[in-house]
Amino acid sequence: xxxxxxxxxxxxxxxxxxxxxxxxxxxGWRYLDSGALYRIVALEALRAGIDTADGPAxxxxxxxxxxxxxxxxxxxxxxxxxxxxxxEEVGIAASRxxxxxxxxxxxxxxxxxxxxxxxxxxxxxxxxxxxxxxxILKVYxxxxxESRAARRHKQLMEKGFSATxxxxxxxxxxxxxxDMQRAEAPLKPAEGALVLDSTHLSIDETVDAVLGAYRRRV
Ligand code: C5P
Numbered sequence: 511x512x513x514x515x516x517x518x519x520x521x522x523x524x525x526x527x528x529x530x531x532x533x534x535x536x537x538g539w540r541y542l543d544s545g546a547l548y549r550i551v552a553l554e555a556l557r558a559g560i561d562t563a564d565g566p567a568x569x570x571x572x573x574x575x576x577x578x579x580x581x582x583x584x585x586x587x588x589x590x591x592x593x594x595x596x597x598e599e600v601g602i603a604a605s606r607x608x609x610x611x612x613x614x615x616x617x618x619x620x621x622x623x624x625x626x627x628x629x630x631x632x633x634x635x636x637x638x639x640x641x642x643x644x645x646i647l648k649v650y651x652x653x654x655x656e657s658r659a660a661r662r663h664k665q666l667m668e669k670g671f672s673a674t675x676x677x678x679x680x681x682x683x684x685x686x687x688x689d690m691q692r693a694e695a696p697l698k699p700a701e702g703a704l705v706l707d708s709t710h711l712s713i714d715e716t717v718d719a720v721l722g723a724y725r726r727r728v
Contacts, residue, residue: 514629515644516724517637520651521686521697522601523658523665525708525716529651530633532717537631537724542624544634544641545604547617549595550577550586552603562603565612572616596669598681605685608635609692635689638700647724650699651716653709658682 516539518530527543534541551572552562560567578585584592594600607613614636621641624630632641638648653661659679666673689697699705704723708716 512644513625513627514646514728515625515637515642516629516631516720517642517645517648517700518631518633518651518720519635519637519639519649519697519700519703521658521689522605522682523662524651524653525661525713526633526651528713529649529708529716529720530631532713533720533724534631536717536721537629539629539631540624540626542621542630542632542634544617544621544632544637546579546584546595547572547577547620548604548608549600550575550584550591551613551617552600552607553591553595554586555607556600556603562606563610565610568607568610569612569616572613572620593669596665597671598666598673598678602681602685605688609688609694611694614694635697636695638703639698640695643700645700647720647727648700648703649720649723650703650705652705652707655679655682655686657709 516533518526520526531541551568554571554575555562555568558571560571575586582592583590584595618641624632638645656679659675659682662678662682663673663675706716706719
């Protein structure tokens with residue numbers, strides 16, 4: 511049988527990455543940050559002047575990239591892009607090009623290849639609905655726009671980027687709308703997903719809720 515997957519989906523800045531990484535560490539499983547793949551394509555497309563609506567060109571670009579995940583660092587063609595892909599403009603471009611079905615198809619195999627024993631925790635928008643529909647546990651992690659904007663603000667400040675909470679709230683709301691309304695793999699809770707609102711939960715409480723749900727399933 512294939513290695514088990516825990517899928518963690520949810521809107522931008524809901525804390526999916528932190529929670530998924532900690533759940534993976536606690537189980538000793540691998541971790542896949544699928545958003546990073548969309549961000550890598552966005553960064554390279556911005557650099558190459560490829561339009562975020564040009565599906566065929568984006569798919570070709572994605573097929574030619576061979577990102578390497580080394581611990582917390584992400585390398586593309588020998589360049590460390592860990593910080594560059596976190597810029598707000600890259601996230602916005604990523605959410606635009608993520609509406610392209612050809613690009614999503616090109617990234618599908620790459621994501622499925624991350625599945626390996628003893629297990630994988632994958633975070634994104636369509637982990638439970640499209641990429642790993644047979645996940646043993648599907649989590650839909652959400653939080654209020656205000657608390658997500660405040661978290662994203664803190665993260666960006668720590669990384670040396672500047673932004674205002676008001677601009678971030680507006681960007682988040684636009685990205686949520688784009689991710690939820692697109693025809694291809696829209697963001698929504700997978701069937702049977704555990705829906706967790708982390709607005710009033712600490713990181714530890716959220717991680718424990720996911721681990722508890724997993725243990726009840728095995
Ligand atoms: O999660 P993150 O903000 O890094 O993802 C960047 C963008 O990539 C998201 O706004 C979303 O539009 C897109 N994405 C996606 N499907 C995924 C992961 C990310 O469409 N599985």
